[in-house]
Amino acid sequence: MTVFTSGYFTMKEAEAIEYSRTQLNYFAPDADLTCKEIGDGNLNYVFRVVDEKSGQSIIIKQAGPVARISDEFKLSTDRNRIESEILTLQAKLAPGFVPQMFNYDPVMNCCVMEDLSDHEIMRTALVNHKKFPLFADHITTFMVKTLLLTSDVVLGHKEKKELVKRFINPELCEISEDLVFTEPFYDCPRNEVFEPVRDFVAREFWADERLALETAKLKFEFLNNAQSLLHGDLHTGSIFVKENSTKVIDPEFAFYGPAGYDIGNVIANLIFAYSNAKATIEDEAARADQLDYLTNTITDVIDLFIEKFNREWDANVTEQTAKYPGFKEFYLDGILRDTAAVTGLELSRRIIGLAPVKDIVSIEDADKRTSAEKTCLSAAKTFILERDTFKTGDDFVKLLKESEQKYF
Amino acid sequence: MTVFTSGYFTMKEAEAIEYSRTQLNYFAPDADLTCKEIGDGNLNYVFRVVDEKSGQSIIIKQAGPVARISDEFKLSTDRNRIESEILTLQAKLAPGFVPQMFNYDPVMNCCVMEDLSDHEIMRTALVNHKKFPLFADHITTFMVKTLLLTSDVVLGHKEKKELVKRFINPELCEISEDLVFTEPFYDCPRNEVFEPVRDFVAREFWADERLALETAKLKFEFLNNAQSLLHGDLHTGSIFVKENSTKVIDPEFAFYGPAGYDIGNVIANLIFAYSNAKATIEDEAARADQLDYLTNTITDVIDLFIEKFNREWDANVTEQTAKYPGFKEFYLDGILRDTAAVTGLELSRRIIGLAPVKDIVSIEDADKRTSAEKTCLSAAKTFILERDTFKTGDDFVKLLKESEQKYF
Numbered sequence: 001m002t003v004f005t006s007g008y009f010t011m012k013e014a015e016a017i018e019y020s021r022t023q024l025n026y027f028a029p030d031a032d033l034t035c036k037e038i039g040d041g042n043l044n045y046v047f048r049v050v051d052e053k054s055g056q057s058i059i060i061k062q063a064g065p066v067a068r069i070s071d072e073f074k075l076s077t078d079r080n081r082i083e084s085e086i087l088t089l090q091a092k093l094a095p096g097f098v099p100q101m102f103n104y105d106p107v108m109n110c111c112v113m114e115d116l117s118d119h120e121i122m123r124t125a126l127v128n129h130k131k132f133p134l135f136a137d138h139i140t141t142f143m144v145k146t147l148l149l150t151s152d153v154v155l156g157h158k159e160k161k162e163l164v165k166r167f168i169n170p171e172l173c174e175i176s177e178d179l180v181f182t183e184p185f186y187d188c189p190r191n192e193v194f195e196p197v198r199d200f201v202a203r204e205f206w207a208d209e210r211l212a213l214e215t216a217k218l219k220f221e222f223l224n225n226a227q228s229l230l231h232g233d234l235h236t237g238s239i240f241v242k243e244n245s246t247k248v249i250d251p252e253f254a255f256y257g258p259a260g261y262d263i264g265n266v267i268a269n270l271i272f273a274y275s276n277a278k279a280t281i282e283d284e285a286a287r288a289d290q291l292d293y294l295t296n297t298i299t300d301v302i303d304l305f306i307e308k309f310n311r312e313w314d315a316n317v318t319e320q321t322a323k324y325p326g327f328k329e330f331y332l333d334g335i336l337r338d339t340a341a342v343t344g345l346e347l348s349r350r351i352i353g354l355a356p357v358k359d360i361v362s363i364e365d366a367d368k369r370t371s372a373e374k375t376c377l378s379a380a381k382t383f384i385l386e387r388d389t390f391k392t393g394d395d396f397v398k399l400l401k402e403s404e405q406k407y408f
Numbered sequence: 409m410t411v412f413t414s415g416y417f418t419m420k421e422a423e424a425i426e427y428s429r430t431q432l433n434y435f436a437p438d439a440d441l442t443c444k445e446i447g448d449g450n451l452n453y454v455f456r457v458v459d460e461k462s463g464q465s466i467i468i469k470q471a472g473p474v475a476r477i478s479d480e481f482k483l484s485t486d487r488n489r490i491e492s493e494i495l496t497l498q499a500k501l502a503p504g505f506v507p508q509m510f511n512y513d514p515v516m517n518c519c520v521m522e523d524l525s526d527h528e529i530m531r532t533a534l535v536n537h538k539k540f541p542l543f544a545d546h547i548t549t550f551m552v553k554t555l556l557l558t559s560d561v562v563l564g565h566k567e568k569k570e571l572v573k574r575f576i577n578p579e580l581c582e583i584s585e586d587l588v589f590t591e592p593f594y595d596c597p598r599n600e601v602f603e604p605v606r607d608f609v610a611r612e613f614w615a616d617e618r619l620a621l622e623t624a625k626l627k628f629e630f631l632n633n634a635q636s637l638l639h640g641d642l643h644t645g646s647i648f649v650k651e652n653s654t655k656v657i658d659p660e661f662a663f664y665g666p667a668g669y670d671i672g673n674v675i676a677n678l679i680f681a682y683s684n685a686k687a688t689i690e691d692e693a694a695r696a697d698q699l700d701y702l703t704n705t706i707t708d709v710i711d712l713f714i715e716k717f718n719r720e721w722d723a724n725v726t727e728q729t730a731k732y733p734g735f736k737e738f739y740l741d742g743i744l745r746d747t748a749a750v751t752g753l754e755l756s757r758r759i760i761g762l763a764p765v766k767d768i769v770s771i772e773d774a775d776k777r778t779s780a781e782k783t784c785l786s787a788a789k790t791f792i793l794e795r796d797t798f799k800t801g802d803d804f805v806k807l808l809k810e811s812e813q814k815y816f
Contacts, residue, residue, distance in 0.1 A: 152631045157585060158578035160631075168573045170566035177565060182729055209733055216729035217738060223560045223568075224634045321590055321624035325617055330625060 008065075008077065008109055013037055016047035016060050024103060024112060026058055027051050040121075043079065043252060048115060057117065058102065062110035077109035079172055079252040084111040086167065086229070086254040094145040097138060098248050099240075116247055119240035126236060126273035127359055129281060131293045136300035138246035139239070139266060144308040147259040150229035153331070154316045164226050169255040172232065173222075176253065180345050181219035184352040185212055192356050196370045197377070201352055204381060214384050218341050226256035234262040235346070236269040237358075260338025263305060267339065268346035268380075270298050271400055272359035275376055278408060279368035295400070299393030302339070306332065306392075333391075340390035344383030347376045371408045379403040416473075416485065416517055421445055424455035424468050432511060432520060434466055435459050448529075451487065451660060456523060465525065466510065470518035471660075485517035487580055487660040492519040494575065494637070494662040502553040505546060506656050507648075524655050527648035534644060534681035535767055537689060539701045544708035546654035547647070547674060552716040555667040558637035561739070562724045572634050577663040580640065581630075584661065588753050589627035592760040593620055600764050604778045605785070609760055612789060622792050626749050634664035642670040643754070644677040645766075667743045671713060672750025678706050679755060679787065679808055680767035683780035686816060687771045703808070707801030710747070714740065714800075741799075748798035752791030755784045779816045787811040 004023050011019060013035040020026065020033055027033060031051035039046035045064055050057040063077040084104035091098050100114040125132070152160055183190055187206050205211060231238070232253030240247040274294040281287035313328050321327065350357035351373050360376070363369040379399050383390070390396055412431050419427060421443040428434065428441055435441060439459035447454035453472055458465040471485040492512035499506050508522040533540070560568055591598055595614050613619060639646070640661030648655040682702040689695035721736050729735065758765035759781050768784070771777040787807050791798070798804055 152628060157582060157631060161576050161578040161581070165573050165576045168569050170569040173569070174565060212729070212732045213734045213738070216732045216735045219729050220560060220739075223565060226632045226634055321620070321627050324620045324624045326621045327624045330621070331628075 004105075004108055006107075008107060010045060010064055011047065011060075011062055011108070011110075013047060016049055016062075019060065019108070019110075020049045020058065023105070024058070026102060026112070027056060028054065031056075048117065050115075057115040059099070059113050059115050060110050061113065062108065076171055079169070080104070080109045080111055081106060082167060082169055082172075082254055083250070083252045086251045087111075087113070089150075089229070090142075090146055090231075090248070090251065093149050094142045097142040097246060098251075116240045116249070119242045119245060119247060121237055122239040122241045123236040123269070123273075123358055125241060126294075127276055127362060129277055129286070129290050131290070132241045132243070132246070133293075134244060135241060135246055136297045136304055139248075140301055140304040140308055142246070142248055143234075143262055143266070143305060144312050146231065147228040147262060147335075148309060148312050149316065150256075151227055151259070153313065153319050153322045156318070163229060164256045167229060167255050169232075169253065172253045173255055173257075176232070177219060177222065179353050179355065180349045181215055181222060183354065184345075184349040185215045188353075190354045191352050192354060193352055194356075194361075194369065194373055196366060197351075197373045200374055200377065204377065205348065205352065208381075211381060211384060214341075214387075215345070218345065218384070221258055221338070222261065225258045228256065228259040230254060230257045230259070231262050232257065234265040235357075236266075236273065258335075258338045258342075260335045260340075261342050263301070263335070263339040264342025264344075265346050266301055267298060267343045267396060268350075269357075269359075270294055270301070271343070271347060271376060271379065272350065272357050274298075274400065275372035276359040276363060278375075278404065279363045279365065279372045295397045298397050298400070302336075302393035302396055306336075309335075336391055337387045340383045340387040340396070343396070344380040344387070347380035347383070351376055351380075374407040375400075375403045378406060412513075412516055414515075416515060418453060418472055419455065419468075419470055419516070419518075421455060424457055424470075427468065427516070427518075428457045428466065431513070432466070434510060434520070435464060436462065439464075456525065458523075465523040467507070467521050467523050468518050469521065470516060484579060487577070488512070488517045488519055489514060490575060490577055490580075490662055491658070491660045494659045495519075495521070497558075497637070498550075498554055498639075498656070498659065501557050502550045505550040505654060506659075524648045524657070527650045527653060527655055529645060530647040530649045531644040531677070531681075531766055533649060534702075535684055535770060537685055537694070537698050539698070540649045540651070540654070541701075542652060543649060543654055544705045544712055547656075548709055548712040548716055550654070550656055551642075551670055551674070551713060552720050554639065555636040555670060555743075556717060556720050557724065558664075559635055559667070561721065561727050561730045564726070571637060572664045575637060575663050577640075577661065580661045581663055581665075584640070585627060585630065587761050587763065588757045589623055589630060591762065592753075592757040593623045596761075598762045599760050600762060601760055602764075602769075602777065602781060604774060605759075605781045608782055608785065612785065613756070613760065616789075619789060619792060622749075622795075623753070626746075626753065626792070629666055629746070630669065633666045636664065636667040638662060638665045638667070639670050640665070642673040643765075644674075644681065666746045666750075668746025668748075669750050671709070671743070671747040672752075673754050674709055675706060675747065675751045675804060676754035676758075676788075677765075677767075678702055678709070679751070679784060680758070680765050682706075682808065683784055684767040684771060686783075686812065687773065687776035687780045703805045706805050706808070710744075710801035710804055714744075717743075744799055745795045748791045748795040748804070751804070752788040752795070755788035755791070759784055759788075782815040783808075783811045786814060 004019055017033045017035045032053045033049055034052055035047050035049045038048050045062045047060040063080040084101055087098050087101045099116055103112040193201055231251050238250040277290040360372055363372055382399055412427055424443045425441045440461045441457055442460055443455050443457045446456050453470045455468040471488040492509055495506050495509045507524055511520040601609055639659050646658045685698040725731055768780055771780055790807055
């Protein structure tokens, strides 16, 4: 069977089975393979191949020739190389927090990896109001390890520059540059604004030159600041969870950028989950309980990040000038500033921009959805404009509560 | 003759003639070629090959296998690829301000380029107290064109990222990271401090934790901020001048870094020339005249840069968010801040660090040399610590004059 080595084509389910049978050494020769395409993402086809006899299973993730988010984004399939390389690197830096990679195939532009079907997508789980008490601990370990240990603080600068080169990612970065940093902040035809908040958005966002200026500064920070090797798309749809396990997937947006970008994405998506819980849980005690869980998680993500960052820094810093008194604090301050800003950007873009977030659009009651959107957007603006003032987990939660009181 | 295609070796003069005869189509078949190695730099061998019949001449610049600055720096010969590629790019962006490239040879690691023997090295000319009234105009055109037109303000972001990748330059950057940003600011054994200023340096530089912290911040800016495609080593030894012409050479340190790095290097080296003139010109009127020329040049370099930057920005900006009100001013402010900081770093490192500058070490009178060094170092410290306060050419000159009054 040489069809898989003679040139790229996008597979169907039957071909994914054939691929597993002929190109991989994973299943037994007499395996009874079935396959389902389970991709709900926007850029790839995801095949789950199961041996119905043994129960063993794998995931084959194949880059589509055109991003599925929209025909306007044309993406090369190089993103699958980036994904396989970074998963291998992340597995070394933060063992246990990413799916295991079995194979990368540069002809078919696919990678074969551990099946995490015993986990669920965190966004879905949170919209169903589940709790994951270990999540804050897990994700902060993942972030501190992957962000700090790939920076010039720790890595030899030549080695770091080679990584910068390997993970230059023009096409995926362009998506973020447009959708995160640009389109939400003017009346772009591609935006998908919920009609009841359109006036609010027009007044508070599109007419505000001060806000626009700050988003431009942040965009150039994203374009130019090669601080850490980011996941680059670390929302709750890129995280698989179960009670005692957290797995970060889909790192195809990876590149060297400001460390706070990943952290801000996590925080913003926890705020979406919070807004969903606030708007949709009828039972008062259950609602209070879920909201407490989510505010505690937000607080912990920030505070545990700071705690572990300080510990990892002290244990691993190699750059001589980074050891100068005051530099660690200066550096962490910058990360927290970027975290607050990106929290605001992500909150804005997934309400105003293309790709609205499920946590919000699944709120059926239009008034409550309006309240949820205004809460998020009002906080978003302050996160961006006053990004220098968020130094602890409490600071983040305090703003969320204040915004909520205005609009709920 | 296949010796030149079968593998790299460092040429001697006779081989450079043979190379010109057999590998290039520049000279006539009956040319009477002579050659001299004229390199006074630290990284390369520079052969001037002349046809004594026609007077035609070329330069062959070959990367040595080991940097000549010190056996401790081992450099790959990739820097010659970088040099040839960037000279080609700079010739497009700023025509007339770089030598013409004729050939790049990746086997022999050499490039063949226009002979500029009718020009002289600007540092030598300034130490001989010559004047170049067009220099400020020329160098600001060169800097605005090469820095602004390679930035995300103007270039498509995908194209810019490809350039970032092509010009990642780990080895040459490491030299700057060590010699410019690190070693001068502690009692490094490799420093070459003039004995009469050792106490001053120990007290004002090595014992100052506040200064150390600022240098660490600036080092990380240099490591991470991929703003513009820099020359990377734009001192007066990298500039050929004659009355009506300015040619920037030796761009092997080129990489994407903070735009102010190039401008700060120019300013610092004009300050060295100023200090030399102050200390060595006996005749009062001649001294005043040369000092006036140099302060006017410093003022003009900053003010013409600002003027042309604004003009080029308005004519060429493509990035949508860069057009938001206030962003151009914010961006220029950052460049001027980095310019002041790098002026201070370069002044420090070529007095304290390895590679002392000829303008200063050629001052024979020890007292005057001490005054010159203290003037430069005192200004350097303020340029670094108060880098936010230098907004016009006058601001730069004012600090120079104040420092001079303290120490001369």
